[in-house]
Amino acid sequence: MDRRDVLIGLGATAALSGMPARAATRAVPKGFLWGTAISAHQSEGNNVNSDMWLNEHVKGTLFREPSGDACDSYERYAEDIAIAASLGFNTHRFGIEWARIEPEPGVFSMAALDHYKRVLETCRKHNLKTMLTYIHFTTPRWFAARGGFEADGAADLFARFAGTAAKHFGSLVDYATTFNEMNLPRLIPVLVPGYEARRALIDRMLNASAKACGSDRFSSWVFAPADRIVPPTREAHTKAYAAIKAEAKHPLGISLSMQDLQPVAGGEAKVKELNKALYDDWFDLPSDFIGVQTYTRIQVGPNGPVPAPKETEKTAAGYEFYPPALGNMVRYTAKASGKPVIITESGIGTSDDTRRVAFIDATMKEVRACLDEGIDLRGYLHWSLLDNFEWTSGFAQQFGLVAVDRTTFKRTPKPSAAHLGRIVRSGGI
Template structure:
């Protein structure tokens, strides 16, 4: 894989996404200003993704990509965390830790393994996951599509195909018919701007040939002349269709059954300008494209923030000399969350849920420090009147981190790769206590 192996998790799968205007200054709470109470029903929880934790998602496009040669993936997902079978254990653990919400994905490739052929058994499985959430007092936040798609969908060209929006809306309608009454909130797409953000990254030129070779091999293995993923899609062919897919799925989900807010999640890192004539605002706009406008038409926007990026007049600037770096290769900068919340609230006028925020590290004390500083930013935003309704940490489990396999550990809970034993880290207890006390 050459240089591609050195790209960070978010650089590869979400690029250097971000849209915080450079002019945004760090937030400072006015001296003596009394903290505002948290909103009624503020959600505290963790976020997961179906493909990253369930295991053996054999009908998904990325399952094939993981197991083909050549591949960008350091290792295949295989059993992942075996959460497909151990979901009740995980949900019970999250509740025991003190959380009141749980974000998870339903896997399209399981529910519709062949075009138009829906599995009632798999829908029943996700119904049981929802029931387990309610039984343990966790509000279920459902993601309808977290980067993976059915293999048959990728073979047709994914969202590059003209009828892709109708196919995704059909899936959303079918899933909602079964699951809707038990859903608390839902997002159509996870980090919908991922392909745009990745392709704006200067490192994309390095990884693109590897990606093309991998997906060419997938197409050949599938007996197709194409194989298009969500992450590496041709934006000129796919983005308008995916926006339309979001809009149609939004309407299908809102039609019920169930009555819950529906939105979209966007990858946002704080974009900060450096020096005269910097291009921070232009880069921010490029990274988000049409997706902030799409979010403004929904019920909420999900904020997914990990760090900041620095932009001067020539483009991307390296992190400051001596800056602490995470195990994922980007700067330790939890303060980015406050900037992105403010940007999204101003841009959309919609309530904000922090649907992902976290750190890859082997030193759990740094995770605690990251959480502490990130929550201070959420508190400052709420104090200033911004409608923030929840904080969902990435992630509950150390899981399959896409092309980097199992080496990057974002979890509050460690997972033994052989026995699948779950072991909460001190950070899990720390965040759980904050959640139980409802204290930012």
């Protein structure tokens, strides 16, 4: 460890020592994964060859601001990993950027592959297990300009990229997922009010991106219509699963955005219908575990989602503060899929760190209850390590345990980081 690593560790230890004593806990299972999650585009910065970078800059963009330097994590990854390790975590989930690794069709950058290999090696140096995400919403610009996953041969191109990366990284990867929240294209139209009106704005942005790169089409995965993108996404996952497994032996799963759908006023049948379309339809895909990513509950009436009661607390992202959603969806997933579960994301967007601490405490109760019920729950990864670029919301929302100065990129762990770190270090919940 260099001097900076030592200082980070000492600072975290000092913060932890100032926290009040916690009640007695019970141990979590041996090998339980404790960590944070982060993505490539949201933290690395200057991902100029990606589809999202272009979408951020065209006239008519839906993005509040461009990602720019983001958190400069492409250069500062060692500092980020050292912070995570100093807090007591044993796992680091991060994404690799396809647009950096394959900037042109069939042209693989050994420099980019070696960069991510160094990230993995740095995790090993700090005794952190690694969980890799092969695609976290972004794709290369050339891939989007040929029609993205909607174009012929797309699944084979993704599998080629995934297999190439898996071979290069070898045994440095401990866990991985193919797509982040691969059910999201189905979820967005259901849960976003006024989506149909917004669809026209999305198409205008994508058309502008197509024109900017001299193509007659431009398909960004996260913005694609569900009826067109879901079938090729399933095919791409299946082929990538085989390609990765041919090169690596680590557990390989899927991650799903799984918000807790609760019926109100006769909405039981609608909830059952939505659960099947949004969640159950993905459980038959080849996977060694299901990554549950839950942030809130959605109340559902006979015709679909209804607004949360006005008196309920809302997060900065506009959804209801409802930690029990996490336990509910872990239970649902374990029962419906019959597979091991890892909480690959859980967190809260807020500028009030006391509410993040409260959210963490409430979700820890859910984790403890699921373990006590005998559910095969193998880990909890908090979203996110850093305050980073939150897609169309820009930098307006803070999900991180660590604040990042937008000018100097100085990292400052928040009290919530020390709080969660203390829970992890205790060895139990």
